[in-house]
Amino acid sequence: MTDPTPRPVLVTGGNRGIGLAIARDLREAGHPVVVGCRSGEAPDGLDAVTLDVTDAESVDAAFTEAEKIVGAPMGGLVANAGITRDQLLLRMTDEDVDTVLDTNLVGAIRCARRATRSLMRAKGGRIVLVSSVVALYGSPGQVNYAASKAGLVGVARSLTRELGARRITVNVVAPGYIDTAMTEELPEDLKATYRGLIPAGRFGAPEEVAAAVRFLVSDAAAYVSGAVIPVDGGLGMGH
Ligand code: NDP
Secondary structure, X not given: OOOOOOOOEEEEOOOOHHHHHHHHHHHHOOOOEEEEEOOOOOOOOOEEEEOOOXXXXXXXXXXXXXXXXXXXXXXXXXXXXXXXXXXXXXHOOHHHHHHHHHHHHHHHHHHHHHHHHHHHHOOOEEEEEEOOOHHHHOOOOOHHHHXXXXXXXXXXXXXXXXXXXHOXXXXXXXXXXXXXXXXXXXXXXXXXXXXXXXXXXXXXXXXXXXXXXXXXXXXXXXXXXXXXXXXXXXXXXXX
């Protein structure tokens, strides 16, 4: 089913993994979608712009280019680009901390700031920040990552208070363990341990995260803002 209001949406890190699944699903829902990716290379059947979330000029240029492609101000942002640099805190370097925070948290803030300009011109819209179950559940070896993802909740809730009256919603999706390149690199024994902790007994699929994003971008979610929606097979259970 397509949404009644086609909303031009920019998806960061949309060239693979969860971002690509989100981009395809939003496209299927009838939204004009532009994928932001560092290489600028478009995935099959989607428009793409070059976008590095660690560079404010790149973010600005990506929005401008995306708006040229769709011929309208962007009406939505899915801030999905993210990285891990896992290490126990004792061994974690400043660079591990800075790079993860600059990409996952500050990168999302840069994109949300630029998106806000467009969404106000569009007289409303949607911002969805892709966080993680780890944000509030915690995870050994992921102090930098958990901090970056927990920060997104504060961003969404503060922005909700700033923009709520302008028909702009800002929400967080918190995936659990999802089958992508990011989890592929985990050792098999660790994956088995995680599976044992997940009530659903399995990792999720990128498409299952996309379904939650699709709802948040839709007209039906107009009264949902500042929410954290888990897509984690029950792992975090309300966190
Ligand atoms: P992938 O590693 O498969 O993809 C990460 C994406 O982010 C890639 O498109 C990558 O681009 C992009 N990216 C990284 N750094 C930048 C940057 N500086 N500027 C622009 N794009 C960048 O990860 P997933 O698809 O698994 O994860 C997507 C999001 O979901 C992330 O935010 C992640 O933290 C979150 N998440 C993932 C979970 C999982 O289990 N997989 C669980 C919970 C949350 P490039 O191709 O150029 O490297």
